[in-house]
Amino acid sequence: MNTHLVRGACPTLAAPMATGDGLLVRLGLAEGGMSAEALTTLCRLAMRHGNGIVEVTARGNLQIRGLTSSTAPHLATQVEALGLDLAAGLPVETSPLGGLDPGEIADPRPLGRALRMAVAKAGLADSLGPKVSVVVDGGGAISLARVPADIRLTALRIDGVVGWQLALDGKVDERPLFVLKEANAVPAVLAVLAMIAAIGRKARARDLAREKLDAIAPAATSGACPSPVASIDHAGHCPEEWPSRLRLMDDRLAMFVGLPFGSIQAEKLVAFLDAVDPEEIRLAPQRSLILICRNEEEARRTAECAPEFGLIVDASDPRRTIFACPGAPACASARITAREIGQRLAGAIAPGLAVHVSGCAKGCAHSAPTDLVFVGTDAGIGIIRNGRAGDAPFAHVADAEAALALLQEQTS
Numbered sequence: 001m002n003t004h005l006v007r008g009a010c011p012t013l014a015a016p017m018a019t020g021d022g023l024l025v026r027l028g029l030a031e032g033g034m035s036a037e038a039l040t041t042l043c044r045l046a047m048r049h050g051n052g053i054v055e056v057t058a059r060g061n062l063q064i065r066g067l068t069s070s071t072a073p074h075l076a077t078q079v080e081a082l083g084l085d086l087a088a089g090l091p092v093e094t095s096p097l098g099g100l101d102p103g104e105i106a107d108p109r110p111l112g113r114a115l116r117m118a119v120a121k122a123g124l125a126d127s128l129g130p131k132v133s134v135v136v137d138g139g140g141a142i143s144l145a146r147v148p149a150d151i152r153l154t155a156l157r158i159d160g161v162v163g164w165q166l167a168l169d170g171k172v173d174e175r176p177l178f179v180l181k182e183a184n185a186v187p188a189v190l191a192v193l194a195m196i197a198a199i200g201r202k203a204r205a206r207d208l209a210r211e212k213l214d215a216i217a218p219a220a221t222s223g224a225c226p227s228p229v230a231s232i233d234h235a236g237h238c239p240e241e242w243p244s245r246l247r248l249m250d251d252r253l254a255m256f257v258g259l260p261f262g263s264i265q266a267e268k269l270v271a272f273l274d275a276v277d278p279e280e281i282r283l284a285p286q287r288s289l290i291l292i293c294r295n296e297e298e299a300r301r302t303a304e305c306a307p308e309f310g311l312i313v314d315a316s317d318p319r320r321t322i323f324a325c326p327g328a329p330a331c332a333s334a335r336i337t338a339r340e341i342g343q344r345l346a347g348a349i350a351p352g353l354a355v356h357v358s359g360c361a362k363g364c365a366h367s368a369p370t371d372l373v374f375v376g377t378d379a380g381i382g383i384i385r386n387g388r389a390g391d392a393p394f395a396h397v398a399d400a401e402a403a404l405a406l407l408q409e410q411t412s
């Protein structure tokens with residue numbers, strides 16, 4: 001078995017992951033953003049040490065691809081020298097605009113920080129699997145509903161009082177357990193994490209029995225918020241929402257820019273940043289960047305320039321719901337030119353249809369099921385309906401033309 005066909009590891013600067021196009025590192029910021037100069041430097045490092053492709057993932061992490069075992073250590077040293085606030089330990093995700101978004105119910109950052117500190121102090125991170133994560137969703141313009149999480153804290157306002165709904169392994173309303181005061185949220189999350197850790201490093205929140213969870217209720221809900229039966233203001237937002245711009249609480253403007261298939265040539269991103277010169281960049285979920293602009297003029301320049309560099313500014317752009325891995329020729333495992341096919345499908349798909357084009361069955365670009373999957377196989381392009389790249393295709397077609405014809409047939 002090829003080890004790079006196994007999903008599950010989380011690549012870091014210190015431990016890059018082997019992929020079909022070399023080693024890959026993934027960087028996330030604990031909170032906040034970085035300067036345009038810092039992102040430009042990261043892009044230049046990607047060109048020098050990797051294959052010049054940078055990516056932003058569905059969780060809003062930056063990936064640098066195509067490294068080798070000799071270049072990866074140089075990249076790590078030079079990234080560390082930038083002094084970025086890199087996320088480490090258990091992933092605790094908050095909105096990249098936390099504390100700046102006028103629509104949020106609560107600033108998620110203090111709770112996020114408290115959780116990271118408490119998990120580190122309890123020494124829990126090493127007993128948990130690399131995929132276990134927590135989302136702290138304070139509401140506002142950035143939807144974290146599509147960011148998978150074992151434990152999800154979602155801000156609620158009940159009769160004017162802010163509380164945090166604790167839910168496990170799923171969407172906002174899936175298996176909600178308790179609504180907690182902020183002071184009780186950290187011990188409750190720690191208790192759940194300890195239960196996951198007690199099962200073993202392969203365990204996830206979905207493995208926990210409800211009765212066990214109910215056992216932590218008395219401690220977790222001591223002094224809890226009232227039950228959310230009435231007068232409830234929910235942070236949950238439509239996952240399809242994707243603003244193009246937002247005026248922030250400090251009066252700056254946030255401009256949302258999507259990367260087609262989450263990927264861009266580093267050289268092109270450098271040229272875009274040079275043309276726009278934003279004050280700050282935030283990595284955002286749904287394979288996006290948020291450019292924080294000082295004024296209207298800068299925001300206007302961003303909106304005008306982004307499409308010229310192949311970037312997405314329109315919320316209805318079909319490339320937002322097409323997931324495609326680098327494919328051939330970038331990846332040695334690929335059987336098809338995934339991104340080229342994805343680009344061609346963009347002109348043919350119905351709005352909102354989620355399509356995954358995967359160079360092989362590993363399905364690097366998207367782990368969740370989509371409406372349609374086109375996967376490269378030894379027998380041609382396999383087609384899967386409502387599934388993942390690793391599922392069994394119901395049909396095969398010979399090439400991209402035939403895939404397009406089938407897509408039109410499926411969506412007409």
Ligand code: SF4
Pocket residue numbers: 004005019020021325326327328331332333334335358359360361362363364365
């Ligand atoms: S899914 Fe794509 S990027 Fe991942 S190994 Fe297969 S071809 Fe390569």
